Amino acid sequence: MSIDHILSEKFGFRSFRQGQREIIEDVFHGNDVFAMLPTGSGKSICYQLPAYLLEGIVVVVSPLISLMEDQVEQLRRQGEKRVCTFHSGMPYHVRMKILRDLTRYKILYVSPETLQTDMLSGTLSRMKVALFVVDEAHCISQWGHEFRTDYLKLGEVCNRIGRPPILALTATATVNVRKDIIKLLNLDRPEMHIYSVDRPNIAFQSEIAETAIEKMDILIRYVQTLKGPGIIYTSSRMATETITEVLKRNGVEKTAYYHGGMENDDRLLTQKQFIYDELDVICCTNAFGMGINKPDIRFIIHYHFPSNIESYLQEIGRAGRDGEVSLALMLYHEDDDFIPERLITAELPTKQDIDHFSIMVDVDKLDQALFEQSITSLNLSETAERFMHFHVKKFFREEKRDFQSWKNQLVEFIEKRIKEKRERIRYMKKWILSEKCKRESILGAFSEKLDKRPLNCCHVCGLSLEPYESSKEKSPRPEMKSWEEELALIFHQENVDV
Amino acid sequence: MNYLDSILLLGISRMDGERTTSGLFHLFNGKKSSQTVQDGRLFHLSHLFGILKGYKFHDFQEKINELHHDGLIELNDGTYPRLSESGRIKLQEQMERRPLPPSLDGWRYGDLSIVFWRRLTLFAQTLSHTLHEDHHFHPIQNDPDTLQWVKHFFPRDKESRTMASSLLFNELMTLLQKMEEIDAENVVLRLTRSGRIGQTALQVSERLQLDPMECHIRFQSALHFMVDKILDGQKSYPVLYIFLRDIKQSHALTGSTRKTYQLINKGLQLEEVAAIRKLKPSTIEDHLVELAIHVPEMDIDRYITESDQKRILEVSRILGTKRLKEIKQALGEDIDYFQIRLTLAKYEVSHHMEKEG
Ligand SMILES: Nc1ncnc2c1ncn2[C@@H]1O[C@H](COP(=O)(O)OP(=O)(O)O)[C@@H](O)[C@H]1O
Ligand SMILES: [Mg+2]
Ligand SMILES: [Zn+2]
Numbered sequence: 004m005s006i007d008h009i010l011s012e013k014f015g016f017r018s019f020r021q022g023q024r025e026i027i028e029d030v031f032h033g034n035d036v037f038a039m040l041p042t043g044s045g046k047s048i049c050y051q052l053p054a055y056l057l058e059g060i061v062v063v064v065s066p067l068i069s070l071m072e073d074q075v076e077q078l079r080r081q082g083e084k085r086v087c088t089f090h091s092g093m094p095y096h097v098r099m100k101i102l103r104d105l106t107r108y109k110i111l112y113v114s115p116e117t118l119q120t121d122m123l124s125g126t127l128s129r130m131k132v133a134l135f136v137v138d139e140a141h142c143i144s145q146w147g148h149e150f151r152t153d154y155l156k157l158g159e160v161c162n163r164i165g166r167p168p169i170l171a172l173t174a175t176a177t178v179n180v181r182k183d184i185i186k187l188l189n190l191d192r193p194e195m196h197i198y199s200v201d202r203p204n205i206a207f208q209s210e211i212a213e214t215a216i217e218k219m220d221i222l223i224r225y226v227q228t229l230k231g232p233g234i235i236y237t238s239s240r241m242a243t244e245t246i247t248e249v250l251k252r253n254g255v256e257k258t259a260y261y262h263g264g265m266e267n268d269d270r271l272l273t274q275k276q277f278i279y280d281e282l283d284v285i286c287c288t289n290a291f292g293m294g295i296n297k298p299d300i301r302f303i304i305h306y307h308f309p310s311n312i313e314s315y316l317q318e319i320g321r322a323g324r325d326g327e328v329s330l331a332l333m334l335y336h337e338d339d340d341f342i343p344e345r346l347i348t349a350e351l352p353t354k355q356d357i358d359h360f361s362i363m364v365d366v367d368k369l370d371q372a373l374f375e376q377s378i379t380s381l382n383l384s385e386t387a388e389r390f391m392h393f394h395v396k397k398f399f400r401e402e403k404r405d406f407q408s409w410k411n412q413l414v415e416f417i418e419k420r421i422k423e424k425r426e427r428i429r430y431m432k433k434w435i436l437s438e439k440c441k442r443e444s445i446l447g448a449f450s451e452k453l454d455k456r457p458l459n460c461c462h463v464c465g466l467s468l469e470p471y472e473s474s475k476e477k478s479p480r481p482e483m484k485s486w487e488e489e490l491a492l493i494f495h496q497e498n499v500d501v
Numbered sequence: 502m503n504y505l506d507s508i509l510l511l512g513i514s515r516m517d518g519e520r521t522t523s524g525l526f527h528l529f530n531g532k533k534s535s536q537t538v539q540d541g542r543l544f545h546l547s548h549l550f551g552i553l554k555g556y557k558f559h560d561f562q563e564k565i566n567e568l569h570h571d572g573l574i575e576l577n578d579g580t581y582p583r584l585s586e587s588g589r590i591k592l593q594e595q596m597e598r599r600p601l602p603p604s605l606d607g608w609r610y611g612d613l614s615i616v617f618w619r620r621l622t623l624f625a626q627t628l629s630h631t632l633h634e635d636h637h638f639h640p641i642q643n644d645p646d647t648l649q650w651v652k653h654f655f656p657r658d659k660e661s662r663t664m665a666s667s668l669l670f671n672e673l674m675t676l677l678q679k680m681e682e683i684d685a686e687n688v689v690l691r692l693t694r695s696g697r698i699g700q701t702a703l704q705v706s707e708r709l710q711l712d713p714m715e716c717h718i719r720f721q722s723a724l725h726f727m728v729d730k731i732l733d734g735q736k737s738y739p740v741l742y743i744f745l746r747d748i749k750q751s752h753a754l755t756g757s758t759r760k761t762y763q764l765i766n767k768g769l770q771l772e773e774v775a776a777i778r779k780l781k782p783s784t785i786e787d788h789l790v791e792l793a794i795h796v797p798e799m800d801i802d803r804y805i806t807e808s809d810q811k812r813i814l815e816v817s818r819i820l821g822t823k824r825l826k827e828i829k830q831a832l833g834e835d836i837d838y839f840q841i842r843l844t845l846a847k848y849e850v851s852h853h854m855e856k857e858g
Contacts, residue, residue, distance in 0.1 A: 072643060080637040093645060259701070266555060267643075269701040272691075275639050276698045483708060486677065486689040493625055493694040494670035495632050495663070 009055050010048075014081065020045050022198050026170075027052055030134065035169045035193040037140075037185060041200055042174040042320030043298075047074065050136045050170055054109045059131030061110045062164070064118060064157060066142045068092055070293055071112035077296065078110070085109040090117050102126050115153040118160055127164040135161050137188060140171040141313075144183040152393070158189035169193075174320065175200060175313045178450050200316060200449050204323045207441035207461035208468070209333040218336045222246070222306060223253045225332060230473040231283035233302035234291070236309070236318055238342045240264050243286045246306065250284060256480050261287040283477060292318060298325040302471065304332045308435060310343035311427035312448050328459065330471040335435050343431075347424040349384045351417050352391055356381050357410060360391075366406045371399045440464050504714040506573075507595035508549065509564060510584065513574055514592055515544040518583035519824045525582065526561045529553040531611060533755055535787035538608070539842065542794055542849045543823050547608035548601075552721060554611075599715065602684075602722035604729065613748060614724035619647040620744045622692060622699065627655055628666050629694035641693045654743065668740045676727050676738070683709055684723045687716065761788040762796070771804070786839045793846040801847050805840040812836070813844045 006027055010016050019027075022040050026049045029036045040046050054061040065071045071088040078086045085108050087101055105111070105126055117123060137143070143154045161169060171184055171193070185193060212218035226233070237243050243260035250258045259273050259282050276282045278297055285291060289309065303319045323329030352360075363377040364370075378391045398409050434444055441461035443453045459466055483489070491497050512525050520540060527537040531551025541547035553561070565582060568574045573588035584592065623642040630638040642648065656662045677685040686709060693699040700708065706716035731738045731745060757780075764774045771789070775782040792799045801810070816831045817823060828841050 076640070080639075097645065097649075259704075266702070269703070271641055271643060272693075272699050272701045275641060275693070276701075278639055279698055281698055483690065486682075486686045487674070489689045489692075489694075490670065490673060490677070492696075493629050493689075493692055494666045494673075495629070496667060496670045 004056070006052060006056070009052055013055060013083070014048065014052070022196055023048055026196050029194045029196075030168065030170055031056070033168050035171075035190045036196065037171045037181065037190060037193040038196040038198075039173050039176055039181070039200075040196070040198045041202055042317055043324035044174075044198070046138070046172045046174070049172065050134060051078070051110065053134060057133035059133035059167075060105065060108055060127075061134045061136060062118075062127065062132055062167075063110060063112045063136040063138055064115055065112055065138045066114070066151075067293060068114065070139075071114070073296070074112060083109070086112070088112040089123060090114050098122075106130055115151060115157060119153050119156060124160055124163055132164050132167045134170060135164070135167045136170045136172065137184075138172050140173040140184050140188075141176045141180055143187050144176070144180045155187060158187060161188070175316050175449070177313075177448070199446070199451055199454070201442065201446055201451070201453065202320060202323065203455075203457040204326055205319060205329050205331050206457070206459040206466055206471070207331050207333075207445075208466060209335065209435060209441070209462060211436075212334065212336040215336055215338055218306075218334055219246075219249060221334060222304065223250065223255075225302075225304065226250055226255050226284060227253065227477065228468075228472050229330065230301045230471055231477075232277065232280065232297070232300055233284050233304065234300060234318075234321065235284060235286040235304045235306055237286065237288060238307035238339075238346070240288060242306065243288060247286045250286070255284055255477050257281065257283040257478065259285060261285050261291045263288065263290040289314070289318065292321050295321065296324075297321075299327065300324070300329065301327075302330045302332060304334065306334055307339050307342055308333065308335065308431055310346060310424065310431065312431050312434060312445065315431065316445065328470050330468075333435055340432070343428045344425070347421060347428070350386045350390075350424075351420060352381065352383055352387045354414050354417070356383065356387075357414055357417075361406070361410055369399075369404060369406065371395070374399070438463060502591060502595060504599065504712045504718070505564065506568065507592060507599070508552070508601075508714070508718070509568060510573060510588055510592040511596070511601070512546055512549060513568075513582045514584045514589065515546050516540075516582070517544075518575075518577045518581045519544075519822060521580040522562060522565050522576075522582055523558070523580075526556075526558055529561070530556055530558075531607070535758075535791040539790055539794060539846050539849075541608055543845060548605045550607035551611040552605070552607045552718065602719055604726035605718065605722040606725045606729070607721070610725040610728045611721075613745065614721070614728050616647075616748055617728055617744050618724055619644060620650055621741075623647055623651045624655065624744075625669070626693040627651060628662060628669070632659075632662060632666060633695040635695055638695070641699065665740065672738045672741050676730055676741075679730070680723060680726065683711075684719055684726075687720050688723050688727075691720075755791070757784075758788040758791045761785055762792055765789070765792075783839075786842075790839075790842050790846045793843055794849070799847070801843050804843055805836075809836055809840065810844045810848075813841055814848055817845065 004012075006024070007019075010019065021044065022038065023045055026036060026038050030049065030053050038046065038049065050061055050063060063071075063074075065074070068088070068090050071090065075086050075088055087108055087110075089098060089101055089111060090113065101108075102122065113123065137157060142151070143157070161167070169188055169190055171188060171190065173184070176184065181197075184190075210218075210221050212221055222235070226235070235246060237246060240262040243262050247258050247260040259276065261270065261273050265273075273282070273285070274291075274295065277285050278295070286306075300322045303322045305315070305318070309315050309318060319331040322331060360377055360381060363380065364374050374395045375392065378388060378395065381388075381391070383391065394409075394413055398404060398406075401409075430448070434441070434448075437444055440453075440456075440463050442456070442464075446453050456464065459470065484492070508529075509525075512529065516525060524537075524540060527534065528540055528546055528550060529552055531554050537550075541550050565574070565576075568588070569576055569582075572585055573591055574582045575585050576582055619642050623640060626638070626641050630636070640648065656665050677688065680688075687705060690705050690708060691699045691702075702717060702720070703713060705720075706713040709716060711719070727741075728745065731741045732749060735742045760778065761774055764777060769777070771785050772782060774780075775785045778785070789801075789804065793801055805813075812832060813828060813836065816828050820827055820831060822828065823845060825838055825841050829836070829838060832841075
């Protein structure tokens, strides 16, 4: 069967999108491949399609359990049952069952951590692995060094399971990050498929507000007039709730908020309501989006700006996956400046925390349990706590332990990280305030030149908002039927007398 | 004063300065420790067990501080909340205006109703979509156990699906008609069907114009009511009973306690059980207290003589307290904390049963 045939048969698509065919062909030839394509361009097909033709299983390393499960859910919905995930959140007996039947599967999604376990890598080493895929490969460089050292060992595992060809996929990687990935994965003269991060169908618009109140007014005006559905990104849970309230009061009734502090049930309901067009607007923290596969999102508004330009690109990349025109709107007021600063400092322990820590632990005894306990009493944020645990573990793995030098190095490292992060915030802010073409300067961050300027580029180049506006009034929430009628609808008893 | 405040006041009034704020928090938050479980019995708060699951201690503390600030409660020794006179009046007023729904039973049905609800929502959604020939829908639950369960029990062919649908409809209709209108709505609005995703807690409370916490508690209570009726009348709800059949037992004891129970029944001593299970003796003591609460035939005479039991109860009654420390002080050295807890646990249960029986 040809790849075109499978594309239409299994995936229901008539033609390949940019890059897909070339990447798939290189994968077939057994080459290592590095591919960078924008978010939403269809990277998954680059390994899902070969899985039908290659002999053996395709192993996909993915950073988040939710991402893996979304992918599996989507494939199952397409009717492909021979896919599964394997991660620590699954009950032991389910994992054992999967291991026993592993040869029956075509695609296996794993986290870098579970892949390290002997149980899984042992089984894989005894069977044929057709392809080793690292999805969201920039995580290797972004997280590997700090929190998820198992990412650094992927090259090693790959050797252990017979060194199949490797496919590294990412949407956003600067030149340095690309080099880092290739080195860490030990790619062998990889075929490079680098496509522009540009999304010509997304236009850039920014508004700089004089006051916080004005900023809210601008937001309301845009949301009232723009064509939905859309997403509003903010920096805090509280902000998502407040903005949702305000929008509802201003006639945008089908608005809901979404953040990590909500009950799981409500999070799922909100997501699905958005997918099924029962909501016009979702107001959320950056917890929303990864793995949301909605092709017709028409606008992304940043009420607060993210802490680096890669995140920004990822977030606006959720708009317009269907290729239709969409808008990325940035709202800015100078009070926003302190928000990302606060976030990055909360992500890491401070020098003061480290000082407290060294007072609490017994430097002469060096007892690991006591060390780990002392972390908890520092009252750190979740990420900062994880950071400390990681470095304490690392310390106790060292042959010769010198607390003082470990401490100094740690403080130095933190300072360096914070400096880097500040630099990235500064860059993000410079982009927001710059008077140059938004598209050109965002491409510049990825060492790219703009090839062809779309008609609707950005507000600097001149932008008509008309194509993004809706002629219709926002619709109110639908009336509910009586519960008896509803129940009858759910269970198909409409014709039964109630 | 909102609904959450009145719930907190109720808890505080029952504990009456005998437990700390965190003791109260653990109960509302549904912590499965012997102490918390026992507290639920002692202070007649089992129905509120786990009713604020997922609530953060920090927020809880803040709420308590607010109540204190408003003069509704006093804080003995800084951490033992107790109603003030105005708090007492407020609580009474609130409970007359908006009494707790009578079916609420967090301890008995909390966990059970969560699993029941997950299964029911996903099953109903799957039925609705497949009967519309839509096989590519987005499932409304993502918990692997629930997905597994529905996959296992979902009828294979169209005919049996139609059948299941009409049976479920009838059973649910019968159940929901036994409730107040607003509670039936509270349940049905949250269900998902082809063409309409279920409403979130917040959306439902807006529709029904209820205080969000009141809406939440009424929903819990409605689920507890359903579970209770289904277990009670299996014959009338044969299909819904399937949703509960495999889990109905598991709520009463924690797994670890059950193991301890097996060993105790073989005649082993407390220390022997601890050694075999590689657990601290104090953990085994916790298990025994839990057993005294839940297993009526559990015999505690092995651990404390009958006359000592009488002494403990007597002291508790005279001092008017269930605070272990005070009872212990009054009794002196030859009775330990474990024996006091065990006795109070046992006594509370039989007392409870007498009342019900
Ligand atoms: N050739 C194609 N034609 C039409 N749609 C496609 C094609 N390839 C992928 N898609 C769709 O594009 C969307 C995004 O795909 P995905 O692989 O998740 O993107 P990425 O991983 O690059 O962000 C999916 O809904 C997918 O079905
Ligand atoms: Mg992807
Ligand atoms: Zn431009």
